[in-house]
Amino acid sequence: MKKLLLLLLTFTILIGCVKDDEFLEPIINEEIPQSLQIKELIGIKLENTIVTDRVAMNVKLPLDGKYRIKIRHGLNNELVSQEMIEGEAGDNLLRVYVASLDKSGYMIQLTDEFHNILGNQSFVVN
Amino acid sequence: MKKILVLLVSVLFTLSSFGQSSIDYSPVNTVTQVGDTLIMKFQYFKGDGNSLNLGQFDFEYNNKLLSYISHESQAPNGASFARNNWTGYQYVPKANSDEDDMDVQYVWWRDEAGSASYIGSADWSVERITVQSASALENGQEFIKYQFKIKDKFNSGYDNYNNIIKVNWANYQESNGTQIQAIKSPSAQSLSGIEGGNAGAFVINLKTPNTDNYTDYNYTILDSNGNSVATGNFDESGQASVSGLENNVTYTAEANLKEDATYLDNVVTVSDLALVFAEAIGAGSGPSGGSTTFDYFIQDIMGDVVGDNNGVDFQDSYEILAYLQGVTSGNTNLITQDGQTEDYSGIESTYGAVANDVVTFAKSFTPLDSDATSKTIDLAHGLRGDVNFSHSWEPTVSSGEKATSAQSSARMSMSVGSKFNNTENANIDLISEINSEGQVVFSINSDVEGMVGSQFNIVYDPNVIELENVIFDTGNTMTNFSNVIQDGYVRIGSFDQEFESTVKQGTPYKLIFTPLETIDNTSGLISFRVKEGVKADGTKINFIIQ
Numbered sequence: 010m011k012k013l014l015l016l017l018l019t020f021t022i023l024i025g026c027v028k029d030d031e032f033l034e035p036i037i038n039e040e041i042p043q044s045l046q047i048k049e050l051i052g053i054k055l056e057n058t059i060v061t062d063r064v065a066m067n068v069k070l071p072l073d074g075k076y077r078i079k080i081r082h083g084l085n086n087e088l089v090s091q092e093m094i095e096g097e098a099g100d101n102l103l104r105v106y107v108a109s110l111d112k113s114g115y116m117i118q119l120t121d122e123f124h125n126i127l128g129n130q131s132f133v134v135n
Numbered sequence: 136m137k138k139i140l141v142l143l144v145s146v147l148f149t150l151s152s153f154g155q156s157s158i159d160y161s162p163v164n165t166v167t168q169v170g171d172t173l174i175m176k177f178q179y180f181k182g183d184g185n186s187l188n189l190g191q192f193d194f195e196y197n198n199k200l201l202s203y204i205s206h207e208s209q210a211p212n213g214a215s216f217a218r219n220n221w222t223g224y225q226y227v228p229k230a231n232s233d234e235d236d237m238d239v240q241y242v243w244w245r246d247e248a249g250s251a252s253y254i255g256s257a258d259w260s261v262e263r264i265t266v267q268s269a270s271a272l273e274n275g276q277e278f279i280k281y282q283f284k285i286k287d288k289f290n291s292g293y294d295n296y297n298n299i300i301k302v303n304w305a306n307y308q309e310s311n312g313t314q315i316q317a318i319k320s321p322s323a324q325s326l327s328g329i330e331g332g333n334a335g336a337f338v339i340n341l342k343t344p345n346t347d348n349y350t351d352y353n354y355t356i357l358d359s360n361g362n363s364v365a366t367g368n369f370d371e372s373g374q375a376s377v378s379g380l381e382n383n384v385t386y387t388a389e390a391n392l393k394e395d396a397t398y399l400d401n402v403v404t405v406s407d408l409a410l411v412f413a414e415a416i417g418a419g420s421g422p423s424g425g426s427t428t429f430d431y432f433i434q435d436i437m438g439d440v441v442g443d444n445n446g447v448d449f450q451d452s453y454e455i456l457a458y459l460q461g462v463t464s465g466n467t468n469l470i471t472q473d474g475q476t477e478d479y480s481g482i483e484s485t486y487g488a489v490a491n492d493v494v495t496f497a498k499s500f501t502p503l504d505s506d507a508t509s510k511t512i513d514l515a516h517g518l519r520g521d522v523n524f525s526h527s528w529e530p531t532v533s534s535g536e537k538a539t540s541a542q543s544s545a546r547m548s549m550s551v552g553s554k555f556n557n558t559e560n561a562n563i564d565l566i567s568e569i570n571s572e573g574q575v576v577f578s579i580n581s582d583v584e585g586m587v588g589s590q591f592n593i594v595y596d597p598n599v600i601e602l603e604n605v606i607f608d609t610g611n612t613m614t615n616f617s618n619v620i621q622d623g624y625v626r627i628g629s630f631d632q633e634f635e636s637t638v639k640q641g642t643p644y645k646l647i648f649t650p651l652e653t654i655d656n657t658s659g660l661i662s663f664r665v666k667e668g669v670k671a672d673g674t675k676i677n678f679i680i681q
Contacts, residue, residue, distance in 0.1 A: 043311070078656070080659055083219070085253065090658070093566050103656040104656065106660045110662055113219050131191065135217040
């Protein structure tokens with residue numbers, strides 16, 4: 010019984026020593042509309058999945074710097090549009106303009122300057 | 136101890152009965168005959184505590200056994216709905232995973248597979264349905280109903296109607312983006328007891344490399360008096376089922392591409408120009424000519440864009456150059472372009488054959504009750520100006536091949552017998568950004584060596600940005616061109632008629648746009664259509680953008 014109590018005590022101490030930060034939820038920026046809030050620390054999110062003309066987009070970045078936003082065909086993955094942005098750490102509210110894209114399914118992709126993928130979302134131009 | 140066990144069992148029982156949501160699909164009606172209309176419904180069932188606000192899924196159907204007729208959204212009032220479809224693709228499920236696990240398959244498609252999630256497969260068509268709603272969808276909500284015509288399995292390559300519809304993945308999300316776990320039911324849809332269908336149903340198979348757009352083509356069947364006895368469009372698999380033809384009667388068939396297809400400006404490009412120039416330098420050729428860089432006699436017909444029936448000469452090459460440059464030449468040319476097609480079609484086995492020094496496009500056929508193979512024809516199609524066969528069928532008949540391709544000139548290096556359609560892939564970077572002056576700059580960055588020509592067809596949103604300038608840095612001796620085909624559509628490129636100079640590496644092209652409204656970024660504003668180059672030996676370069 011003593012051993013069991015000792016074990017429990019040790020476990021409790023170990024739990025108590027873990028940094029509180031590891032249990033913290035990511036901070037949600039209250040200024041970002043709910044439809045564009047990203048729970049993760051990095052990501053890309055459109056306001057709507059079905060889009061005509063243009064749509065609001067949130068790009069959440071880990072650091073200030075250059076990033077690429079790519080639009081790929083939704084089936085064969087071919088790149089059809091690409092821009093380079095100078096983003097800031099945290100949420101970046103931007104837009105996607107789709108009026109000149111064919112009506113089809115697409116994937117919007119956030120990468121760093123060197124094409125490492127940081128986030129994806131599918132969308133449809135209707 | 137007993138209490139603990141009872142508690143554990145109770146918790147486990149509760150968890151197991153709290154199942155996943157599902158995408159269900161099933162026939163609405165009973166089908167028994169070839170030609171019957173199958174109505175399929177696709178439906179959401181709520182198996183957990185989540186609220187579904189976004190339902191998106193892909194399914195594929197066997198287009199050799201089913202022909203799409205129509206669809207009808209069942210999305211509730213106020214919900215957004217979208218349908219996309221692509222022909223000639225089949226889903227590749229994630230290896231070592233449950234194919235019925237829809238959210239796993241979705242994540243595989245979205246994040247892991249890249250271009251490996253779908254492979255080319257002529258027998259399958261993919262449909263994508265998206266329903267997005269501000270309010271949660273109810274249990275049992277139907278997404279969509281489809282109508283398909285049951286096709287004859289005769290000559291289809293299939294012995295039965297098993298597994299003809301399969302849902303590939305499903306993206307179920309709550310309004311806050313939380314992914315909802317889902318399964319599908321059934322794993323695949325099969326049909327049984329389908330009767331009827333025989334060799335009496337006449338089938339035309341369209342032969343074109345433009346496989347994404349089969350439905351843009353139509354067919355006409357004429358009797359011996361030239362009267363039309365059947366017309367119609369090809370379906371998404373490139374087939375047309377024709378009824379009402381009689382055995383032992385000879386007909387002719389032809390195929391045509393509609394003149395309002397959106398991609399006609401992408402048919403004749405700098406690669407075709409290079410081939411026609413090379414042929415013109417070689418002093419031309421007729422069907423009996425030996426000094427040529429073409430591989431097929433049919434290219435002499437397709438390259439004769441001036442239409443003087445004199446084979447390919449410099450007039451044709453300059454006509455294509457003028458077309459790409461956006462210059463009016465004064466000729467009424469036959470180049471396939473926006474709003475204009477000049478079609479060739481014929482039975483595939485003899486398409487482009489040479490008989491008595493004449494290139495032929497035989498169109499006649501005679502159905503015979505005694506010969507089931509006579510109830511199907513393959514009809515090949517080509518377009519004037521498309522000498523590199525990007526949108527035209529490459530002949531297979533041996534008499535249509537040129538056996539004595541020759542080095543035509545010291546000025547260019549088109550190799551002897553080089554295939555017109557040799558291709559290479561090369562990486563380039565096309566990117567838009569806003570500069571310090573608030574202008575939108577679209578840069579084409581290339582490290583590709585040895586290109587004597589290049590072309591980019593670029594589409595932009597003219598309501599948001601206006602093209603102000605095109606800056607060329609291609610080298611001093613290249614002939615550059617940029618012409619606005621229509622508002623929001625510009626063609627730029629370069630070509631050296633001497634086949635000596637090459638496009639400079641670096642940033643050979645830069646487009647400067649002025650915003651017409653305040654913008655913070657440029658995503659989607661500028662997209663690319665044609666993006667290709669050509670080397671002096673005729674090799675076409677397909678640009679790959681990471």
